[in-house]
Amino acid sequence: MAKAQTVTILSPVNGDVIALNKVKDPVFSAGMMGLGFGVQPSSGEVVAPVSGQVTMVAETKHAIGFTTPDDHLEVLVHLGIDTVDLKGAPFTVKVAAGDDVQAGDVIATMDLAAIQAANRQTTVILAVTNTSDKLESLDVVTGAKAAGDVTATGRLNANTFNAKRQNRLPKAGKYDQLAADIVANVGGVENVSSLIHCITRLRFYLKDESKANDDVVRDLKGVIDVAKAGGQYQVVIGPAVTDVYDAIIKQIGPGFSNDSETAKAVAETAAAAQRPTTPWGKVKWGISNLIGVITGSMIPVIGLLAASGILKGILALLTTFNLVSPTAPTYVIINAMGDSVFYFLPIFVGFTAGKKLGADPVIMGIIGGVLTYPAIVTMASGKATSTLLGMGINANFFGLPVHVASYTYSIFPMIAGAWLASKLEPWLKRVIPTVLRMIFVPLFEVVIVSGAILLFLGPIITVLSTGLANIIVWVYNLSPAISGLIIGGFYQVLVIFGLHWAVIPIVANDIATTGHSYLNAIVSATMVAQGGAVFAIALKSKLANIQELAWPATISAFCGVTEPAMYGINLKYGRAFVTASIGAAVGGFLTGLMNVNMWGFTGSLIGFTSFVNPKGLDFSFYGFLIASAATIVVSFALTWMFGFKDEDANAVKVAPKKRHLGATA
Incomplete structure (x- = not known):
């Protein structure tokens, strides 16, 4: 062997x-x-x-x-x-x-x-x-x-x-065929004088540009667009540009490369993306960086989230049609398979956010374990003994009354914790002697960061989310249609920062006391909207890396799990999240306008049976179908027209690789 x-x-x-x-x-x-x-x-x-x-x-x-x-x-x-x-x-x-x-x-x-x-x-x-x-x-x-x-x-x-x-080795590099097709359709090797690249584009210097077949090159899978500027024939590739460049140079020979010009082009295009100096530019830059950290921390687990979402959707169907009982061991086992990644999400996000922000990922994973520790989860769900600033006091720490929040399914507290750890860790390494670092750096980091999340960040988020929940209830009582518009448009924004948790008890209380929830029907429309937007991207994009995420994210969103769609695609590429939110606002408005009701927790398309009145089919079911169809049409159409182009993938910064052969030859 x-x-x-x-x-x-x-x-x-x-x-x-x-x-x-x-x-x-x-x-x-x-x-x-x-x-x-x-x-x-x-x-x-x-x-x-x-x-x-x-x-x-x-x-x-x-x-x-x-x-x-x-x-x-x-x-x-x-x-x-x-x-x-x-x-x-x-x-x-x-x-x-x-x-x-x-x-x-x-x-x-x-x-x-x-x-x-x-x-x-x-x-x-x-x-x-x-x-x-x-x-x-x-x-x-x-x-x-x-x-x-x-x-x-x-x-x-x-x-x-x-x-x-297993006799299934690929016969060529991933980009070899694309490289060959590009070279053939720019007029062949004999038509190429030289080739450089920037952070998103191949830049050919051709002997005769008229020999290039623009339409064929533009339609190649992996090519975003073709442009001509500065005497260059530019093929827009996106983040994979360095890999495609390497594949082409491997085929046509290093004599066609020009390392100094490539370095200059990379520097110029990278400089254009640097931090702005205007106040509004700084705000946009800050928001963009925050979104980048959030999506970057989530990308490594997006596939797991999508798979779990699909599994949870299948389980919902099995229970809906009474093929599996919610109390049966089969249900418990399958539910554990689908729910574990969400239940322990703080551990995974802690690890990935730590890597993204420069903190020790293992330590951050341990801190995520603190937040999901069974005793902490039990404490968070315990009955409050009193209230303070709108928070239920359910624990004490050295005699001080504290509110312990639930962190399962949450991501933002861990990202904030990773940021804090990235600042704390270098300081600890400076002040703690080398011989003691292996023990005391993790010790202090776990204690300080865990304590900061449990004692400060969690309560702050709880206060904010409770206040927002009170506003949502007030608006809903004022006008279901207007509240549907507002909640539909902004609910997924609340999800990003973990501020939606105060809405869930309202939904649970509604179902427990009345057997139904109008509010949950509006929330369901936001899930459908995320799915409609990512569905448009899956169909529109020609980039393999986008499609690989978009298709499973679409299925997952329609199964009621929006994280893969939101963090993997829509939020990452900006405008798609906005167009999805507009679609959700339309769906929420129609849901409220038609007084659509919901008798179960499971939402999105997979939860269609939750809109069936146990006393007999009524207009809520048809209202759900109408609102869902409108939501999909609006979010899909807006995303297709305005929300995403393959060029948006260029906004993802890639660290340019130093060139070989041309530099070393």
Whole structure:
């Protein structure tokens, strides 16, 4: 088994093998091109380090790429440092792209004396350029080696090994086909003078722009748009631009890259997105950053939330049609599967928010565990002994009366806690001696941050949400239609900050005392609206990464769980959340206007039976259908027309990767 999980790589030349971090090239030595090694050559004959197909030979002959047939490792052999300027003079390459070679076959020669005479270094560098996808580790044996000697042993990561065992390894890189299609439709390699990129766009310098087929390029899956400016043929890709750029350069050769111009373009486009100086600009920047932190903290668990939402929807159907009893063990087990990610959400969000904001993610996960600790949950649900500032006092801390809120299903308190920890942790490390940090930094951090959330932040949120709940009840009593408009438009905003929790007891009390809740019917419309908006994005977007989130988020929202739609797509891209809220306002208005009632907790489309009066079908059910249809139409149409374009994905800042080959050649 161990043997099957490893691959061997030969030395491409005679000489002394050195560790990659000893190579005098910052891009390779920092591992930006992947794991590998260097060789200080003693002779100029170059052999294939692996068996496979030659996938790239640079026009300047200084770099040769290979792909292995079984594991699909992409191996680059780079002949010398800063040798691209030599225009291939010191090199003789005996293979071409598409040739099959065996490990140890002679593939090229290099004139070491000529390279040294040109004041260039002769170091041969080998790198596995798809390390992050394929390798778990690479063990290199340094010292004197002959060309063809086994020099490195790589261990395949679990995903690659299992895929290899099951004969389902991909045959090419993720963006190879897109790269080939783009090159073919801009007029082919012969029409390209050079290629650079900024933070969202490929920028071709073409010999003849009329040879490019704009419509075909624009319609390629993964391409957002085509633009022409500054003598450049620009292909808008979005966040994946660096990956697509790498795939193209791998195919057409590093001679077409220009590292200095790429760095300049990246700097210019990144500068345009920097913090503004006007007061309103600062407010917008602050809100954008807050949304970025919230969505960034949620993205890692969005898939789990969507899956759980769908599972909860299925369970709702099973209980609605009496296929499973709510008291049966089957129900309890399935409910645990669907509900656990929400119940323990503070733990997961604590971990992800910690990583996002620079706090220790493990410590933040523990703090999330404090908030969801069974005794704390029980305390939060306990009967209040008195009230203070509208809060029910249900506990005491060293004799001081406190309100302990419920934190299951919540995210904002943990994000606020992660921010506090990111400020507290560096200070603790400065004042606590090194020998004591391992124990006392986590100790103080858990105590201070947990205490801040439980004793201060939670009560503040409770006061605010209680006040808002009182306002909502007042408005609803004044006019159901107006309250539907207001609650529908703003309810999901309350969800973001955890201020909606005071509404839930009102709904529960309504159902417990009267058997129904008009308010819950309005809340249901907001769920449908989030689903309608993300449904429009799922159909409209051509970006695979958007569709991968949008489709399950749509199903989940219609099953009554809006977090994947809201945090994964709508809120992240701004306008879509606004258009969804407008749709929710329309749905809430119609729900209130028609006095739609609801006899159960489960909302959205999956909860259609909650709108059936136990005493007999009445207009509430038809009102639900009318309001839901209007909500979907409005949120879908507004989102399609105004709420989202694939270009919006460009707003997601990506850290530009330092370029290879062009920079190192």
